[in-house]
Amino acid sequence: MAWVERRGNKWRVRYWKPDGKAGSVPGTFEIKQAALTHAEQLTTNPEAETPRQHSQPTPPPAAPTAPFRPTGHNTTSEPTVAVAEWAEIWWQTVDVGPNTEAFYRSLLTRHILPRWGTTPVDQITPADVQIWLNRLRDTYAATTITSLRKLFAMLMADAVDNRLLTTNPVRPRKRGRGRVEPRHERAWADEHQVLTIAHRILRLASRNQCLLVITAAYTGMRWGELAGLHRDNLDLTHGRIHITADAGALHEVNGHLTLGHPKTHASVRTVTLPSFLTQLLNTDLAASSRPFVFTTLRGKHLRRSGFQRRLWAPAVSGGRYRDETWPPIRKELTFHGLRHSHKTWLIEDGVPQVAQARRLGHIMEGKIDDIYSHVTASIDARLLTGLETRWHRSLERYRRNLGPQGPQSITP
Template sequence: MAWVERRGNKWRVRYWKPDGRAGSIPGSFETEPDARAHADQLNAATPEPTEQTHHPTSPTPRPTAPTPTNPTAPHTVTVAEWAEIWWQTLDVGDNTEAYYRSLLTRHILPRWGTTPIDQITPADVQVWLNRLRATYATATITGLRKLFAMVMADAVDNQLLATNPVRPRRRGRGRIEPRREATWADEYQVLTIAHRILRLASRNQCLLVITAAYTGMRWGELAGLHRDNLDFTHGRIHITADAGALHEVNGHLTLGHPKTHASVRTITLPPFLTQLLATDLAASTRPFVFTTLRGKHLRRSGFQRRLWAPAVCGGRYRGETWDPVQQGLTFHGLRHSHKTWLIEDGVPQAAQARRLGHIMEGKIDDIYSHVTASIDARLIAGLETRWHRALERYHRNLGPQEPPSITS
């Protein structure tokens, strides 16, 4: 039997475990009725050991540890029951929560929902994952294994299980997956894509591509960038903790924190980009830097379909034939491109991590908590050189009949 008890200003649900010790459901409840509701849910599935009733806020008598043949053995929590409780302990971003929920509802719960958590074996899990490999990509299988392992690890921490049945595979030859290098673009290819988007849409959305490539910012950071977070005097972009990214979850757009605490950062802009952004914003009063033609928030899927795919993959446009720029290049590939450029220009890893919002391993992130002015100046000079080099090549290739330029 489960019961509720007060703990400070909140309430928690407790129960007797099979070994005779008292356990606690992970997480706490703001009110007593919420705690009682969860206790009642557990009690409804647990047979009463006697006909004696107890006060709902008092523990029932401690049972003796049951044997496997004991007909009054306590109910074992199923994966679905534990998952419902486990959700209350999560503290992740909206996108991550939506991803976890998708994996749970589409894959884990249909297979394991009614299974008691103490009846899952490592072999069962591996057989299940092996069968899924015939249908789903490696990334999906990896995500399922990691999430299921996380759920079961928390069950172990809460003493519902002795060991985690979801373990990394250490035996067998494994699967030899082809190594896939991240697709990236050079500065000329980026400029070509940007000019095509200029013709397909507007200068503002063309600048979105250029800013992504020359800052390494993520899509959400760009789509949620407010004009107040641009410092044109010093040529900087500030990504804030409270509203540093635009999140799209199940079709709903909200402003919130960026991906990680390291994503809260200040990014120095090369002079050409500062000028382009300042000119674009001076002609508008819209609050956000990058928007649709009507001044609304950008949606990644719409941008991908209407602008990015035609500009990158090529095709026919007003009697012209556009050759593909870089097969397999995604918008996120602009972030990979930026990192590649920094590596080519000899920028130290610490400066790369700070600019991209990456967390460095160990304590090196604390040691290099700042980037010296000389390193930043060298980094910016390299980006400025790339831009002018791309412009020269672009104008040279198109000649006098070139279409309107980004800088005109």
């Protein structure tokens, strides 16, 4: 029995060999009907010789050539697997966090599978991949293109490991001038801008959500780590926040909120607090019995999109509030920009890079992290002193600019 199978934009004829394996008729057919006709001939006359190529004129005898196949790809007659089929199997091997999984699925369903889903994995060439990515550059940001290349490369690398093909067709771009992308500096805020944002959110919502902004800026913690912070993990006696492995972050995937592990194993850490922040958090928590440190006005988990829309955007972008006009703080500043702000402050204060990494939950190569453990007390004390100085400096300027008749204060 013979059947036809799409091969890119053409068709080929497959059949079962005596050993039970699938074989292919050499060459391809431009149209499906021609392939079907030949498949019927093989079915009715299985002893017939296979065609040299297809229904087009036979090439001159002096120049017979085999069908072109890129070097390094599967050159056997084994049945090939389409990208969509392999992706279904590959998903069962992926071990990532829920947010990363949702991101991967979005890239696959929106970009990779619509273009490559029906393509056999051994028919993808580096040139095809590069042309595809080049065309996407006209529509999508460079970060999106980079993410697509990395995910597709990961998918194909695992296909190589599973012997579906011999080389990975998704390769880093090493030749050509490349495209000169405008370099965008990550937006960050100084201590004065952070205090202004916090005061605005205090007026828009509550002291608790105002403290969320201050804590983010003065600890460098991620949104999920702050939104999922339970009061049991806040040690106000010693001024520490413990980010645990089992429930150290709040994850929001497809509208569902769950507590789980933070971003990486390095994110499991203890973050020390400057004394002013310990006092502010202690005062705020003493006024309620809510289990989590930062919540909505009703004590529910915070959702990033709602906080962004209702509080962050008005506070940062400015506009009218009652009888006032708020000027914008800084263009393109995001909540995650508070984490960049914290790192910038540490750099300005001369904090060693390894101490920055430990505080922010970053991974450092080699044994340099072990060295840090011997000097942690002195470095951490200097780090906290710098943060305390920034806070009081921002308070002094804020009060000087607004005077005693200014809006309600964050401090008790």
